[in-house]
Amino acid sequence: MRKGILVLVFSALCLCSCKKDQKKTDTLVDSTNKPSKVTLNSSNGAYQLMVNGKPFYIDGAGCEFGNIAALAKHNGNSFRTWRTNNGKQTGKEVLDEAQKNGLMVTMGIDVARERHGFDYNDEAAVKAQKERIKKEVLELKDHPALMIWAIGNELNLRATNPKVWDAVNDISKMIHEIDPNHLTTTPLAGFSKQDVQNIKERCPDLDVLSIQYYGAIVKLPQLIKDYNWTGPYIISEWGATGHWEVPLTKWGAPIEENSTVKAANYLKRYKTVIEADTKQCLGSYVFLWGQKQERTPTWYGLFLEDGKETESVDVMHYLWNGKWPKNRTPQIQSFTLNNKTAYDSITTKSGKEISALAIIKDHEHDTITYSWEVLEESTDLHDGGDKEERPKNIDIEIKTNQNGTLRFKAPKPGAYRLFVYAYDGFDHAATANIPFKVI
Numbered sequence: 001m002r003k004g005i006l007v008l009v010f011s012a013l014c015l016c017s018c019k020k021d022q023k024k025t026d027t028l029v030d031s032t033n034k035p036s037k038v039t040l041n042s043s044n045g046a047y048q049l050m051v052n053g054k055p056f057y058i059d060g061a062g063c064e065f066g067n068i069a070a071l072a073k074h075n076g077n078s079f080r081t082w083r084t085n086n087g088k089q090t091g092k093e094v095l096d097e098a099q100k101n102g103l104m105v106t107m108g109i110d111v112a113r114e115r116h117g118f119d120y121n122d123e124a125a126v127k128a129q130k131e132r133i134k135k136e137v138l139e140l141k142d143h144p145a146l147m148i149w150a151i152g153n154e155l156n157l158r159a160t161n162p163k164v165w166d167a168v169n170d171i172s173k174m175i176h177e178i179d180p181n182h183l184t185t186t187p188l189a190g191f192s193k194q195d196v197q198n199i200k201e202r203c204p205d206l207d208v209l210s211i212q213y214y215g216a217i218v219k220l221p222q223l224i225k226d227y228n229w230t231g232p233y234i235i236s237e238w239g240a241t242g243h244w245e246v247p248l249t250k251w252g253a254p255i256e257e258n259s260t261v262k263a264a265n266y267l268k269r270y271k272t273v274i275e276a277d278t279k280q281c282l283g284s285y286v287f288l289w290g291q292k293q294e295r296t297p298t299w300y301g302l303f304l305e306d307g308k309e310t311e312s313v314d315v316m317h318y319l320w321n322g323k324w325p326k327n328r329t330p331q332i333q334s335f336t337l338n339n340k341t342a343y344d345s346i347t348t349k350s351g352k353e354i355s356a357l358a359i360i361k362d363h364e365h366d367t368i369t370y371s372w373e374v375l376e377e378s379t380d381l382h383d384g385g386d387k388e389e390r391p392k393n394i395d396i397e398i399k400t401n402q403n404g405t406l407r408f409k410a411p412k413p414g415a416y417r418l419f420v421y422a423y424d425g426f427d428h429a430a431t432a433n434i435p436f437k438v439i
Contacts, residue, residue, distance in 0.1 A: 033144055034142075034144060035141065035142040035143065035144060035146065035181045035182075036051055036052050036104070036144050036145070036146065036147060036181065036182075037051070037052055037053070037181050038050065038051050038147050038148065038181060038182050038183050039183075040183070040207060040208070040232060042232075045230060045279055045280070046278075046279040046280075047231075047232035047279070047280055047282060048282075049232075049282045049283070051104060051147060056077070056078075056104070056147075057282070057283045058077070058078050058106075058234060058282055058283025058284060058285065059075065059076050059077045059078065059283060059284075059319070059320045060076055060077065060078035060079050060080060060106070060283060060284065060285040060286070061076055061079050061080075061285055061286045061287075061288070061289030061302075061316070062079065062080050062081075062082075062236075062237060062285050062286070062287045062288050062289060062290075063079035063080070063081070063288075063289040063290060064081055064082060064086050064288075064290065065086065065088060065290050066079075066288070066289035066290030066291075066303065067289070067290070067303070067307070068097050068098065068101050068103065069101055070289075070309075070313075071101070071103065071289055072101035072102055072103055074313065074316060074317045074320060074321070074325075075317070075320040075321050076103070076289075076316070076320055077102075077103060077104065077320075078103055078104040078105065078106065078147065078283075078285070079098065079103060079105060079106075079285065079289065080105070080106040080107075080108060080150060080236060080285045081094060081105065081106070081107055081108040081150075082108040082110070082150075082153050083108050083109070083110040084107060084108070084109060084110070084136045084139075084140060091107065091136065091139065091140045092139070092140060092143065094107075095107070095140060095143040095145045095146060096143075096145075098145040099143070099144060099145040103145065104145055104146075104147040105145050105146055105147055105148075106147055106148040106149075106150050106185070106234075106236070106285070107140065107146055107147075107148070107149055107150065108150045108153060109133055109136060109137075109149060109150060109151050109152065109171070110152070110153075111129065111133070111151055111152030111153075111155060111167070111168070111171070112125075112129060113152075113154075113155060113157070113159070113384070114155075114158070114159040114160065114161055114164060115157060115158040115159065115384065119161075120161045120163035120164045120166075120167060121161065121163065126163075126167050129167070130167070130170060130171055130174060133171055133174070134174055134178070137149070137174075137175055137178060137179055138178060141178065141179040141181070141182070146182055147182065147183075148182060148183045148184070148185055148207075148208070148234075149172075149175055149179075149182055149183070149184045149185070150185050150186065150187055150210060150236065151168050151171050151172060151175075151184060151185065151186045151206075152168060152186055152187070153187050153384075153385075154187060154188065154189035154212065154384050154385075155168065155186065155188075156188050156189055156190075156192075156195050156198075157189040157383070157384050158383075162198055162202060165198045165199065165201075165202035165203050166202055168186050168202075168203050168206070169202055169203045169204065169205050169206070171184075172184040172203065172205040172206050173205045176205065183207035183208055184205070184206050184207050184208070185206060185207065185208040185209060185210045185234060185236070186199075186203065186206060186209070186210060187210035187211070187212050187236040187237065188209070188210065188211055188212060189212055189384065190211075190212070190213060190216070191211050191213065191220060191223050191224075191227070192227075193226075193227045196227040196228070196229050207232075208231070208232050208233060208234055208282065209229065209231060209232070209233040209234075210233065210234045210235075210236035211233055211234070211235055211236065212235070212236055212237035212238070212287075213235065213237075213238055214237075214238060214239060214240065214241055214242035214245060215241035215242055215245040215246075215265075216242075216245065217235070217238050217269050217273050218269065218272065218273060220235075220273055221273060221276070221277065224277075224280065229280075230280070231280070232280050232281075232282050233280055233281060233282065234281070234282050234283060234284065234285070235273075235274055235281065235283075235284035235285070236284070236285050237285060237287040238269060238270075238273075238274070238284060238285075238286060238287060239262075239266065239286055239287040239288070239300060239302075239312070240257065240262045240265070240266075240299060240300055240312075241257055241262075241265060243256070243294070243295040243299060247343060249342070249345040249435050249437070250345040251345070251415055251437055253377050253415060253417075253435040254295060255342045255343060255435065256295070256296055256298070256299055256342075256432075256433055258332040258335060258430070258431065258432035258433075259298075259310045259311050259312065259329075259331075259332060259429075259430045259431045259432065260311055260331040260332040260333075260430065261332075262310070262311070262312055263310070263311035263312045263314065263315045263329075266286070266312045266315045266316070267315045267318070267319070270284070270315075270319055275319075286302070286312075286316055287300060288300050288301050288302065289302055289303070290302070290303055291303050291304060291305050292385075293378075293388045293389065293390045294385065294388055295378055295381070295388070296375075296378065296391075296417065296419075296433060297375075297390055298419070298431050298433065302316070304421065304429055304431065307427070308421075308423065308427055308428060308429040309329060309427060309428050309429070310329060310428075310429060310430070310431065311328075311329040311330075311331060311428075311430060313329070314328050314329050314428075327363075327364055327366075327424070327426045327428070328362075328363045328364070328428070329424065329428035329429065329430060330360050330361065330362045330366070330368060330422045330423075330424050330428060330429070330430040331360065331361045331362070331363075331430055332358065332359075332360065332422070332430050332431075332432050333359040333360065333361050334357075334358070334359045335356075335357070335358045335359075335420060335432040335434065336356065336357050336434075337354060337355075337356050337418060337434045337436055338354060338355055339355075339357075341434070342433075342434040342435055345437075346434065346435075346436040346437070347436065347437045347438070347439055348410045348436065348437075348438055348439070349410065349438065349439060350410050350411065350412050350413050350438050350439070351409055351410060352409070352410050353399060353407060353408070353409055353410075354407065354408055354409070354410050354418075354436075355405070355406070355407050356372070356405070356406040356407075356408075356418055356420070356434075357404060357405050357406075358370065358404040358405075358420045358422060358432065359404060360404060360422045360430060362424055364424075366424040366425055366426065367424075367425060368404070368422050368423065368424060369422075369423045369425070370401070370403075370404055370406075370420060370421065370422055370423075371420075371421040371423070372401065372406050372418065372419065372420055372421075373393055373418075373419050374393070374394040374396050374408075374411065374416050374417070374418050374419070375390075375391040375392065375393055375394065375416065375417050375419065376391045376392045376394060376414060376415070376416055377391065377414075377415035377416060377417060377435065378391045379391075391417075394411050394416060396408045396409065396411060397409040404420075404422070406418075406420075410438045411438060412438065413438045413439055414437075414438055415435065415436075415437050415438075416435070416436055416437070416438065417433045417434065417435050417436070418433060418434050418436065419431065419432070419433040420432055420433070
């Protein structure tokens with residue numbers, strides 16, 4: 001940790017209390033268009049993020065292309081990106097939109113990954129990358145919505161050359177030289193003893209560590225102790241149980257939890273891990289405030305492709321406001337295919353009739369409408385969140401489609417998923433899918 005950035009003014013008790021109480025602040029974005037001053041207070045192992053002299057606990061979301069206005073509406077106060085230019089908006093345009101909505105930004109900086117072929121022994125390439133990043137920082141460093149620089153993303157994933165951490169430290173030092181107002185971090189995929197050792201030995205210039213965990217996040221509190229990480233940290237990605245963490249069908253298809261199970265896990269994981277650490281955790285960025293294809297089109301996004309909110313948005317609203325939204329998202333009570341669940345590795349014969357049943361609960365008893373689709377099982381599989389193509393939609397011969405019941409003929413042989421979407425008419429939707437195989 002950089003010692004110069006820590007302002008030793010609060011007692012540990014005050015810091016912890018402040019973090020608990022400071023959940024509902026007015027916008028801290030500077031209205032005079034001056035850069036925001038971001039620092040850390042520290043005392044006796046407790047840390048407090050400060051923005052323009054006021055405590056700031058991160059109630060945030062990962063939001064590359066998501067609905068920023070909706071994030072503010074639900075009382076989030078920050079979002080993170082993965083690069084300064086996402087291909088649709090420049091970094092300035094992203095920061096401008098954040099400022100318009102009263103949100104602070106942890107701005108991602110794209111740093112080359114060894115798993116994509118970058119060689120950190122290539123000094124010329126490393127130098128060129130640093131010069132490119134310097135230009136990006138100079139362009140955005142004085143924006144009032146900027147809070148933290150996130151150097152790379154999951155650079156530890158399948159990395160073998162420790163020189164990547166030397167490069168991260170050099171980038172952090174460069175940023176602090178030209179931008180004294182903001183903190184630096186680097187997000188890790190998971191959390192290992194070797195990661196901690198690398199960061200401590202090779203990245204002492206970083207201000208904060210960022211950690212990304214999904215189903216295994218429940219192990220993090222013990223790992224923090226076991227690996228002797230005593231500095232501050234942010235949970236920069238967390239959310240649904242990962243596709244690498246769930247049971248598989250007999251033909252290897254990962255079984256996705258339905259939207260109601262996901263929402264319950266979001267609530268439990270936040271309460272038992274993130275909120276529970278009042279000393280070192282500076283807050284979190286839930287993944288993903290938007291939608292993306294990763295194994296399926298519904299696995300990680302808190303929103304559907306059509307922009308409808310899932311039940312996990314309700315959970316984040318509750319966590320950020322202390323109360324549930326006035327109209328809540330429908331819930332999946334059960335979803336079966338031929339009276340079986342996804343865990344039964346369902347197979348059928350081509351042309352044979354299949355029967356699906358979705359039972360939905362709605363808190364306000366809103367009228368529910370249903371949409372169904374069959375997708376081929378995804379074969380464009382990557383890791384680390386790399387881009388995947390959406391699986392092909394399959395036309396099916398429907399026999400019955402009424403009130404959550406669907407009867408259709410099985411398509412040609414192959415591996416598929418049946419998706420159900422249950423809409424309440426208030427821009428909310430429950431969703432679930434079942435893998436099945438046609439022989």
